Amino acid sequence: MPHWIALTLTAGLLTAPTAGQPGRQNDFIEAAREFGVPLSVLLGVSYLHSRWDDHGGQPSVSGGYGPMHLVDGAAVPLGSHHEGDPRGDDSRPLLRPLPQPPRAPEDTLRPAARLSGASVALVRRDPRANIRAGAALLASHRVRPGGEPRDWYEAVVRYAGSRGFADEVFSVIREGAARRTDDGSYVRLVPAPDAVPPPPARTPMLGGADEPAARAQGRTECPATLACEWMPAAYARFGKKKHKDYGNHDRVNGSRRIDYIVIHDTEGSYQGIPSMVRNPRYVSWHYTIRSSDGHVAQHVKNRDIAWHAGNWDINARSIGIEHEGYLARGGTWYTEAMYRSSARLVKHLATVHEVPIDRAHVIGHDNVPGTTPSTVPGMHEDPGPYWDWGRFFAMMGAHLKPSGSGSSVIIRPAYDRHRPRYTGCSGRRPAKDCKPHGSSSVWLHTAPSEQAPLVDDIGKRVGADSTYSVYDHSARASTGQRYAVAGRSGDWTAIWYLGQKAWFHNPASAPTAIPAAGPLVTPVKNTVRVYGRAYPEKAAYRASRTRFQRHVPLKYVIRKGQSYSVGTTVAGTFQKAASMNPAHHDLVQGALRYHQIQLGHRLMFVKAKDVRVIG
Template structure:
């Protein structure tokens, strides 16, 4: 990839400028940033911008990030060796915790537990990357890029671009020390902007994306059928969903996985530390990522470096912002609604068959901040006037629900307290009552509090029909039963929403994990049985509708796209929010209430 640097103003923002409150406390983390900025001659806006992209100014419970970074300044304890980048004179290694400690005379243990020391050390390290002292924030672009720790120039510049974007917009939030921190907007800020001349990538202009192609080649004896790791198409396909994944591993393993034709594939990967984006599969081609072929044929998959249990607390702002820009770009390109019925987590994808249901994936998990993500896309999850249903929307930072199993082992220990985007669902309006049961996953036993078990959870942005209310509790229709969650008026975890719902016409109405056509529609492809899932719904229940689908099946299974066959029938389905996952009901089996 040839890189060109041009001096220009980066256009476009994803969030509105921060509203200026009456006052911001001079105590807490705001004071720590101000003091460190003065001590080391770093503009406070630069220091705040860098830290916001790295950690959103939080300590994250002093858990290390995917890259081994700690604290508000994401100082890396044992960074891997990185090659220097000539254009930006990258340090090796950048954002080093031991190096930062030497600059301020603090031992590594202190930097892993003291936020003020961590911020001081980060400021000293950032200042060491600056050739000439300057009070002008725009003069710090190269130092910010070096601080990113990116292994390549593209990622370093992408990180710096996002820091400067945050500085232009301004932002404020209450951090994990309980105090409000504010970065005032710097609206006239200008910065160098990287532009990619690689025509292969499909990305918004504000993201410098890398083309890292997935393997597409034959292997084995049956050369026409033994191939990987995705399907080329000879026609234009419709895309209904974008599926959000996490890698459950580090970015450094991505090239070898994506280049293995016997492995699965996905369209994009986003790196945690700097938000760098790599594209692997053209968006018009089918990647093998969702665990459900029907969803694969109608979706784009985006992996995010991280782990839902440990790294889940370190989904970085740099990654959120790059991902939000990318999703908004793809949604515009394919006319995909920006809502939680179409922007799915991997944990929202239905099992295609009863046998597959227990093993469906759980990422990105409860720590993915859906409300913040949609804010960045310019599509905030707002309450509706005269709502006839509800949308789950707890306050992420305050919603520190109980989870177990983050550290593994048996018996499972409670996870460290952290904000979450989900609410627990009980059989009765009481915290002491059992969690609801998922018939497809637990066979009649209650759901668990495991961070990996989504069977008794509802997630931010998901819309449900109200089944009952009692005091501070609300019940929704969920997997064929009433499921109760705590929803006090003083601190609501759901807001009014509006949209169509369906109600079953008879008892035992079947639910499906894929919207395939009727048997008579198959002429050239093998018939795909309509296998109902282990869930049944009945009259009196209501489920929210995400869309209407005409049954179709895309038969690939051959290296050459010319041998692929599309079967389209007359059978119509509604996509419904049945539980934590979306599923499908036949339109003939339900009544639509619009």
């Protein structure tokens, strides 16, 4: 531990280092002392917002700056990633999204700067000034006397505008936390197991959406420990003719099978979500999680089909969760509060719907396959290489651990230390290298050398080489994904990937993968076709009014001698939904079996009759 931190644990209390010594820990200690805020409360609030990082002075997706996430409403970037056809169903016309402009968030940067006596510019760019300003703002919200953390509960609610956030702050205080921040400082919050919020005689404050009257009415489907708001998606007809179209999801009578939970990012701010999801001409998803405080809004019932993944087969069997953020800045502002809420929600949904918590079933939008060769290039890339899958799974108690003899591997670099090259984080200069940052992905080469070209993805980058762009996952494998081993050479490991050997650096001194066990498939003929959806055989449609959905292979093939990991095995189904009345829907269930395989960065399907299971 660096000598300037001088942390000492004495009778459960944190002894402050000598005043004037450098380090972010000392910045928190001095600010807490100056404004009379309990150190544990100040550290807990900052940890949930930023994990005590400054993020290079860059604003969050909701316009927050610095370790205390002080919001400048004018700094909120606009935008949305729902382009193309998120419904992904050939049997219905393309739905064209019509996003609405977002509202500006409440400004906390200027009041905090004024209270601390610092300039707005200094509070934006200087972490120490930002911590002081955050402490001053927190102190201004104090509503009851006392110096114990529980006496500051309502102040934390007012600071973040969220009781759910305040509850989570107290969870952090009880658990403790420690990490090295982005300036190299070591910061520690000593666990305080006895820190609890005051009794739940809570009066309504701020009109907070996380005081969920909707939950009391039984509308939301979040776990009881998670603040959740009911913000319903539109379900209405639109167009000049009465029956022209409707949006923005499909309702289901009874229940449906859930095989996947899909992790998205919004590529826009939370302020735009209400107007978007309430627009029947737009698209839908089941939940949105706010970055600043982890607040959750549910839009579509779990039993209903939201239009979110761009692949109707996946939509029909999945729940979609949007996370406020941008994939090119995800490592900066996918906040601790958001990860914790998401992990709690996903674990709950996985338990209720019996979804295995692994990377074959809890997937990114970037893992969803295209439906036909023409749709593959336009499929989405979120949440991107900065989403910390390892930490996310650990939060759900599903730690990625070694197993088996090594016929397959699970990708698992050490996120904070693993800092591969990416380009294009700045839209103005797409060729410029991104700032070094932890990542969950490894690059894949055609040979065991950093100088070897990246492997090509003939489906996504038609006639073009793979790139190091943060938006291009043509030659990437991500944490938690399992691949069959194709070879080893020194510090390099090869996997079967998109029909070819793909090499990644995997030295024993800093491994980026762990040995894994699990079933693999290998072709029983020279070449085997690959599909983006598991649709039934033609005979299954004879007893229905639904037109046969052709089996359209993608451009990829797998060959004899290659092997790929199996995630799940399903019988083909097709959900016909072209009416607002669920009674007119038709579920076609076939006997044709498919194996879901990890072909490349995305999951895909092969017909079980074309392969045999090994391992």
